[in-house]
Amino acid sequence: MKKILIIEDNLSELSRVNDALHFSYSEISIIHFSSFIGVNKVLKNNVFDIILFSFSQISSTKLNKINLIKSYQPSAILIVLSIFDNSETITEMLSLGADGYILQNESYNHLVRLFRDLELDIPAMSPQVLKNLIASLRNKPNKVLSDNLTKRENDVLIQVTKGLSNKEIARILNISSFTVADHIKSLFCKLQLSSRGAVIAYGLNKQQQIH
Structure with missing residues (x-):
């Protein structure tokens, strides 16, 4: 059974991500927090397979939480959910320890594909993120x-x-x-x-x- 932690304050986005996860995996256990309050204790006392961390705004305090999450859960796949698609922000979050980056306007079908691709060791990156960061490097x-x-x-x-x-x-x-x-x-x-x-x-x- 996959154990998943979601830190997301947008209820409609939470519902969409939750549905996509249940469709992608047959057996999962999901813990949800709308803010980081109380998350530290959960990180200390559990081992998660996937952690989804939402960024609707950028601040140094919130960016530092990425390092904190990875210090508690080094083996978990940490995926940022964000509205920001500029390469500077994406690169910074990856540098801090994020393993994937999914845009919050991603279609439901793409969400399912990205979650399923984790089983194939493919990083969860929105197509637009890959286009901005990686496609230009291929040639x-x-x-x-x-x-x-x-x-x-x-x-x-x-x-x-x-x-x-x-x-x-x-x-x-x-x-x-x-x-x-x-x-x-x-x-x-x-x-x-x-x-x-x-x-x-x-x-x-x-x-x-x-x-």
Whole structure:
């Protein structure tokens, strides 16, 4: 059974997300909070598979909550629900530890697809988010993004930055999914990052410096 935490103050959006989650997974348990009050205790006393955190406005206090959530729940998939689609905000949240970013105007069918794709190790990113952050990178020549990494680790980093799943990366690089997973663990260690979203943000920042 998947255990899911939703932090969302918009009841209509909560209902839509809740319905999409129930449609996507056969067995789930959902805990909901309309604000962060009381969330700390729940984070300490539970282990969640997925955490959905809504951002209707940006503040340093709320941004810091991303770090707090990941410190309590390092293995949970943390997905930001937001109205903001500018690349600066998205990159900042990924850098702080978010593993996915879904726009609050996302269609119901897209929500279901994004939630189901988590089972395939595909980051939950709205199509518009991917378009803004990643699509432009696909046709650019691959560059070494970090001198601290081996050639193969750089290859994996470039593909992770494009939002690809482990299986897709394995197919492109002609290696196994298990080898890709090992390289990603190495990226976490060498780059001192704790989430796939943070790796994507790191890669995007490096790409911007190169280009």
